[in-house]
Amino acid sequence: MKYGSVPALNEYIAMKAMFNYFGQEFELPVPLNESMLKFGEAHSPEYACFPFKLYLGYLRQLAEKGVTNIFVHGLCDIRSCRYVDLWEGTAQILRENGYPDFRINYWGGYGLDLSFDQLKEVMGGPSKFKMLRGILIFCLTLEAADKINDLANRSRPREKNNGETDAWLAKWNSELCGVKKFWQPRKIFRAALKEWENIPLDKEKKLIKVAFVGDMFKVHEPFSHFDTIRKLNRLGAEVRQSLQFSLIFFGMNKVPLKSDYQKRYAELMVKGKKYLQSSPASFLDLSVGEVLEELENGASGIVHFQSFGCMPDLLLKPILDRIAKDYGVPIIHFLRDTHSSDTQYQTRLEAFVDLLKRKQKI
Amino acid sequence: MKIAIPRAGLYYYYHAFWNAFFEALGFEVVISDPTDRRILNLGLKHSHSEMCLPMKIFYGHVLSLQGLADYILIPQFEEFAYSSDKDKREYFCPYFVAMPDMFAAEYPQLKILRPVIKFLDGKMVAEPWLELAEQLGKNKQQAKAAYDAASQVQEEAPNIFEKFKDNGKAVIAVIGRPYLLYDEQANLELLKKIRARGYEIKTVDDFSDEGIERGFGELHKCYHYHWRLTNREYGAIIAASHDPHVKGIIYATPFNCGPDFLMENFSIRLARRNKPVISISFDESSGEAGLLTRLDAFFDMLK
Numbered sequence: 117m118k119y120g121s122v123p124a125l126n127e128y129i130a131m132k133a134m135f136n137y138f139g140q141e142f143e144l145p146v147p148l149n150e151s152m153l154k155f156g157e158a159h160s161p162e163y164a165c166f167p168f169k170l171y172l173g174y175l176r177q178l179a180e181k182g183v184t185n186i187f188v189h190g191l192c193d194i195r196s197c198r199y200v201d202l203w204e205g206t207a208q209i210l211r212e213n214g215y216p217d218f219r220i221n222y223w224g225g226y227g228l229d230l231s232f233d234q235l236k237e238v239m240g241g242p243s244k245f246k247m248l249r250g251i252l253i254f255c256l257t258l259e260a261a262d263k264i265n266d267l268a269n270r271s272r273p274r275e276k277n278n279g280e281t282d283a284w285l286a287k288w289n290s291e292l293c294g295v296k297k298f299w300q301p302r303k304i305f306r307a308a309l310k311e312w313e314n315i316p317l318d319k320e321k322k323l324i325k326v327a328f329v330g331d332m333f334k335v336h337e338p339f340s341h342f343d344t345i346r347k348l349n350r351l352g353a354e355v356r357q358s359l360q361f362s363l364i365f366f367g368m369n370k371v372p373l374k375s376d377y378q379k380r381y382a383e384l385m386v387k388g389k390k391y392l393q394s395s396p397a398s399f400l401d402l403s404v405g406e407v408l409e410e411l412e413n414g415a416s417g418i419v420h421f422q423s424f425g426c427m428p429d430l431l432l433k434p435i436l437d438r439i440a441k442d443y444g445v446p447i448i449h450f451l452r453d454t455h456s457s458d459t460q461y462q463t464r465l466e467a468f469v470d471l472l473k474r475k476q477k478i
Numbered sequence: 479m480k481i482a483i484p485r486a487g488l489y490y491y492y493h494a495f496w497n498a499f500f501e502a503l504g505f506e507v508v509i510s511d512p513t514d515r516r517i518l519n520l521g522l523k524h525s526h527s528e529m530c531l532p533m534k535i536f537y538g539h540v541l542s543l544q545g546l547a548d549y550i551l552i553p554q555f556e557e558f559a560y561s562s563d564k565d566k567r568e569y570f571c572p573y574f575v576a577m578p579d580m581f582a583a584e585y586p587q588l589k590i591l592r593p594v595i596k597f598l599d600g601k602m603v604a605e606p607w608l609e610l611a612e613q614l615g616k617n618k619q620q621a622k623a624a625y626d627a628a629s630q631v632q633e634e635a636p637n638i639f640e641k642f643k644d645n646g647k648a649v650i651a652v653i654g655r656p657y658l659l660y661d662e663q664a665n666l667e668l669l670k671k672i673r674a675r676g677y678e679i680k681t682v683d684d685f686s687d688e689g690i691e692r693g694f695g696e697l698h699k700c701y702h703y704h705w706r707l708t709n710r711e712y713g714a715i716i717a718a719s720h721d722p723h724v725k726g727i728i729y730a731t732p733f734n735c736g737p738d739f740l741m742e743n744f745s746i747r748l749a750r751r752n753k754p755v756i757s758i759s760f761d762e763s764s765g766e767a768g769l770l771t772r773l774d775a776f777f778d779m780l781k
């Protein structure tokens with residue numbers, strides 16, 4: 117039986133490592149592309165949001181590669197929007213369109229005991245000890261992948277040789293996909309860090325900082341957000357990855373020995389409460405906390421990337437407008453639908469960064 | 479002191495509690511008028527174009543109350559939990575969760591009361607209401623007495639809508655959100671139009687919780703879905719499809735309703751094996767003529 121997972125959040129890297137450890141087959145994500153959107157658009161219900169359409173097309177391409185089962189974290193609380201609906205809906209449509217065995221398997225979301233049962237079922241009945249090791253590998257790989265991504269976001273806008281950071285990122289992500297033993301992720305991270313320190317950087321380069329925000333899946337998928345982070349990096353702006361999955365996973369699930377993540381998660385939530393006392397879907401409270409932190413750390417503008425049909429994105433709009441007003445920073449909202457134009461977005465982004473640079477006299 | 483309550487959103491289910499609670503605390507309650515063209519236009523002008531019709535209407539009601547009271551009630555809806563099953567929780571649409579934050583961001587001058595509304599086994603959890611009463615200057619005893627009185631009224635209150643009475647007429651099940659089914663401006667008097675054709679109506683609220691749960695069970699989902707009201711609709715559509723009195727089912731939906739987007743795929747298709755079902759969506763541009771044509775076609779099919 118072949119498994120696959122989400123193409124985002126670095127979750128697939130951690131999943132791959134865990135599947136390696138259990139000796140189970142796992143297909144890495146197919147890069148997101150236009151043909152997925154076309155399929156999704158043609159087969160989705162009328163009011164489906166952009167991410168639903170994209171995921172439907174993505175899952176179909178995985179199914180074409182022989183994947184029959186998806187294994188994905190089961191976030192089922194007030195912050196998870198149409199989460200289960202999205203998975204169950206896409207799976208049902210695929211079953212009706214030539215992939216009759218397609219199934220979704222959730223991991224976690226309904227208590228620890230169930231998480232073990234779910235893992236046991238998928239991994240062919242390992243012992244509890246082995247499962248604990250598998251979970252440890254998942255956690256350590258996820259942490260390493262997110263840290264590597266953070267480093268990439270720091271060096272990319274400053275790199276002297278175009279593309280060097282991304283080549284470095286791809287190399288070490290691929291190393292992490294080969295993890296099988298629990299000591300490997302940290303070792304790989306140390307080696308990656310050493311190599312990263314040798315990437316030639318223009319340390320004098322004057323950069324602006326921008327807060328980039330949107331719903332949880334989209335902000336992690338360059339295809340979904342028209343590669344905003346790289347676009348901004350090329351325009352001379354530094355951007356941090358919001359909604360890191362390690363922060364959410366360790367913070368929410370109270371993973372032992374990760375108290376630093378839990379502390380940060382709690383602090384950001386408290387920070388976000390200033391503008392968002394409720395906890396709506398897609399971790400908007402965390403997003404708002406992160407935006408505020410970015411602004412306190414010198415970000416001079418906010419880019420809000422919205423998906424068509426996404427309720428959390430729409431909720432976020434007035435909140436961000438208020439924050440932008442209170443902090444006196446410019447903001448752009450870009451709404452992406454299946455027919456939106458990348459070129460138009462690039463033009464708007466350029467004008468926006470120009471404005472920020474003029475304001476900062478850069 | 480005056481407290482304003484918008485006649486919109488989940489007012490249609492919980493108005494009795496809200497009204498009784500504030501009155502028991504000795505406050506005057508001001509309720510916005512039933513939705514009319516003026517309120518709708520106000521909402522259309524100030525809400526966001528991508529929103530569903532009920533949210534646009536909600537904006538209209540809130541803004542129509544500006545200046546008429548000291549505070550305005552915009553609750554923060556959260557979850558519906560069951561003590562018997564720790565893992566079974568249902569949630570409200572994200573708009574209902576974050577509405578007070580949105581209004582606070584857009585209209586900082588509004589003085590909003592925003593109790594967190596949670597349910598445990600169908601009963602509204604007391605703490606947020608007790609805190610709210612204290613925030614309004616009442617003591618613990620007064621707060622508790624008001625909560626108890628309001629809970630009692632909510633339990634006994636006649637519904638805002640007519641309950642189904644079996645008078646021998648053929649029955650049409652009309653399934654949808656309360657703020658669409660019971661707001662005549664929003665649904666273009668859908669219920670009246672059905673009754674005028676000689677049918678009696680069973681709405682989603684005329685199906686018992688057990689019937690809805692049984693209907694939901696037929697969908698064979700591995701997880702209970704996320705949305706409280708959507709789950710009820712899923713179940714009620716299936717329950718209606720087995721109800722021997724029901725001749726046909728109308729699913730009325732706000733155009734672009736996020737939580738309901740899989741209704742056709744999950745529930746309606748299954749129900750159609752037993753009964754004729756049509757979906758009618760409503761937005762601000764829906765017109766009388768279009769609705770009548772859809773209804774004519776549906777009722778012709780039933781003959």
Ligand code: SF4
Nearest residue numbers: 530571573732735736
């Ligand atoms: S449940 Fe649907 S109709 Fe109701 S507020 Fe949410 S999106 Fe609008």
